Amino acid sequence: MVLVKRPVELTGSPTAPVFDVQRFSIHDGPGIRTLVFFKGCNLHCDWCQNPEAHDVQPTVAFYADRCQESFSCEEVCSEQAINRSGFRINVDRCTVCGDCVESCAYSALRLIGETLTPEELMDRILTDKPYFDSGGGVTLSGGEPTLYPKFVSRFVDLCARSGIHVGIETAGRFSLEKCLPFLEKVDLIYFDLKILDPHQHEQTVGKGLKTILSNAEYLAKNGFPVEFRMPLVPGYTDTKENIDAAIAFLKSIGHQKLHLLEYHNMGEVKIDIVQGKQRKLGLSRYTAERLAAIAQTFEQAGITPR
Ligand code: SF4
Ligand code: SF4
Structure with missing residues (x-):
């Protein structure tokens, strides 16, 4: 999305x-x-x-069952919002830029919410x-x-x-x-x-x-x-x-x-x-x-x- x-x-x-x-x-x-x-x-x-x-705000969803722990998401996140231990997205840091979603080859992340x-x-x-x-x-x-x-x-x-x-x-x-x-x-x-x-x-x-x-x-x-x-x-x-x-x-x-x-x-x-x-x-x-x-x-x- x-x-x-x-x-x-x-x-x-x-x-x-x-x-x-x-x-x-x-x-x-x-x-x-x-x-x-x-x-x-x-x-x-x-x-x-x-x-x-x-x-109301968009959010990033994480599907743990699809994650292969490649951590390309962590590498691309310029806000250091992804914590690989226990996989949490720090919502206070996350700007919902979507870069991690794009980087994930396993569709384990998804952007939820778009403005229409x-x-x-x-x-x-x-x-x-x-x-x-x-x-x-x-x-x-x-x-x-x-x-x-x-x-x-x-x-x-x-x-x-x-x-x-x-x-x-x-x-x-x-x-x-x-x-x-x-x-x-x-x-x-x-x-x-x-x-x-x-x-x-x-x-x-x-x-x-x-x-x-x-x-x-x-x-x-x-x-x-x-x-x-x-x-x-x-x-x-x-x-x-x-x-x-x-x-x-x-x-x-x-x-x-x-x-x-x-x-x-x-x-x-x-x-x-x-x-x-x-x-x-x-x-x-x-x-x-x-x-x-x-x-x-x-x-x-x-x-x-x-
Ligand atoms: S990029 Fe995707 S598969 Fe890799 S660690 Fe992040 S969520 Fe998991
Ligand atoms: S949406 Fe952007 S800021 Fe939020 S965790 Fe993913 S890469 Fe980091």
């Missing part, structure tokens, strides 16, 4: 940091979809599946358009895409011009005023509800709950194409208190459906790769019985699980 640092004023177009464009997804919306992952998030959940998305304009992103998306005939389209994910409202607005307009269906995934902590211009145009909004107790929410994901709930209520009560989702995380979001609170909240805003997203720990592997600060929870996956029981609890309360 080539890092392009380009200030907004030089291009006349808003920019945003993107760390991946994944093709041929059959999740995250209808049909065959292309997923765009933005870098940067305003929450920090310990169960995050994309720890490489947390920081909506037009540049659109150029990449358009190659996938034939697959969107499946009823698919683009889903903006992250990280938190609503951190870049000007970029997303422009990109959604470009998609509309090309007849491309757009979905967006959000954790809901955004400025409604800044985001309404594109929320009014997207075809699908996946809105995550995590922890419904304000104190626990702040303790667990690091930010308050009030804005999230008021945004959820606004979208649900004003006819937006919003679908709510809950990541099921053992001991965090699947407690009786949290499930009861989620049911009560959804009913209070007149919504009767909820996507349940099963916890898996694949994100924890990536924490080491990007030297992330995220805590490893070390939780086991759900049994089929436990998942069925959670789904039944929602169903019996009048909320249809998906």
